[in-house]
Amino acid sequence: MLLLNAKEVHALARPEELVPVMEEAARLYEAGDFIMPDRMGVPQGENTYLYMPCFTPSVHGTKFLALFPQNPGRGLARIQGMMLLGDPETGQTVGLLDGGALTACRTGAVGAVGILHTTPPQASTLALIGAGVQGFHQCLFAARVRPIRTVFVYDPRPGAAAALCRRLEEELGLEAVACAGAAQAVERAEIVVTATASREPVLPDDRELVRGRHFIGIGSYKPFMREFPRAVFQEVREVLVDVEFAKEETGDLAVPLEEGWITPGQVRTLGKALSAPLDCSGTTLYKSVGMALFDVLAADHLLRKAQALGAGVSVEW
The missing domain is CATH 3.40.50.720 (NAD(P)-binding Rossmann-like Domain)
Known part of the structure; x- marks a missing residue:
């Protein structure tokens, strides 16, 4: 399994590469060739936990986020979490990415697609x-x-x-x-x-x-x-x-x-x-x-790029 921390996600997330990936996600959404259960939100006072699975023929993944509005006052990002990617053939976990960094980058790319x-x-x-x-x-x-x-x-x-x-x-x-x-x-x-x-x-x-x-x-x-x-x-x-x-x-x-x-x-x-x-x-x-479809395609892109460049940390699981 390959681990990508926040610094590595940001280093790998090139706008000129992620924007086309988000456009492809938009096209895939229209084609309907995916399974994306409703996003589950669990409120805890003013905080929220979100669970977002999505499965395409080639990518399986789930993002787990914790949204804590008071975190900026603590010197922390409001969004914390992680993204898990699994092998569609075996179910084995193949990637674990920082969820906050992934969300920041793919949302930036989604906004840029809107601007385009x-x-x-x-x-x-x-x-x-x-x-x-x-x-x-x-x-x-x-x-x-x-x-x-x-x-x-x-x-x-x-x-x-x-x-x-x-x-x-x-x-x-x-x-x-x-x-x-x-x-x-x-x-x-x-x-x-x-x-x-x-x-x-x-x-x-x-x-x-x-x-x-x-x-x-x-x-x-x-x-x-x-x-x-x-x-x-x-x-x-x-x-x-x-x-x-x-x-x-x-x-x-x-x-x-x-x-x-x-x-x-x-x-x-x-x-x-x-x-x-x-x-x-x-x-x-x-x-x-x-939507989770944005997350899994962005995470898959970053994981493949990391594998090609030898980035991240590989661990036995």
Whole structure:
């Protein structure tokens, strides 16, 4: 069995390689050639444990995550966990990867796929709402699929936006500007990425502000979580999602559908958009809640790459 820790996962996860893998996952989702039981979530107070199995003809795996919202205050990542890969022929465990690092990288790649298919090729400015681990990875992967020059960052936590701006400038060479509010960030950008666990919209309910911008929603993954106000849904012609069950799983779709701000016919999966492109001339919205199919294909790619390069630690099991 091959072990890949967080540092090794990050070193192996090249955006130019992972983005096509996530596109392939979107196509496989449309083809239906996989088994993916419903994601099981076990709440423990404000914390959540998630169990996500998925099986394709060539890859078997399960991701186990622990989501602890208070971890950043402890100097730890909010997401902890591991990804297990098994041999489809024998059931033997062949790989164990750091689950937090895998999630960060594959979600960055999923966001980048959304950007590829919902934004104009020349888009060069990005607003980021939420300066956590995922915020960094959204910028990292976005900068590989669009000529991003400037990132405007807002986070209500004192010092969080400024700290991320320094990291973006030092590690990615991007111009990064900490903003005093979400509106200030959004009004200066073409692409707007939300990466929070908010229960209320993190953007102003202002149609003039959101009109003509391109929104990528990464954070909300439960029915009581929302990042987008009504104004966004009043402006979009259709909404792209990664999976059909996003319509029930996230408040960013469940609430607009229940309130009639959009109709079910306006919601389309990303996999369908790969063969029938979206019109990016107006306001666009891509909402991701994630799925285990992304995880197993990303993990399989990283494991194979590690084997070819002699990376990781091999142990007898």
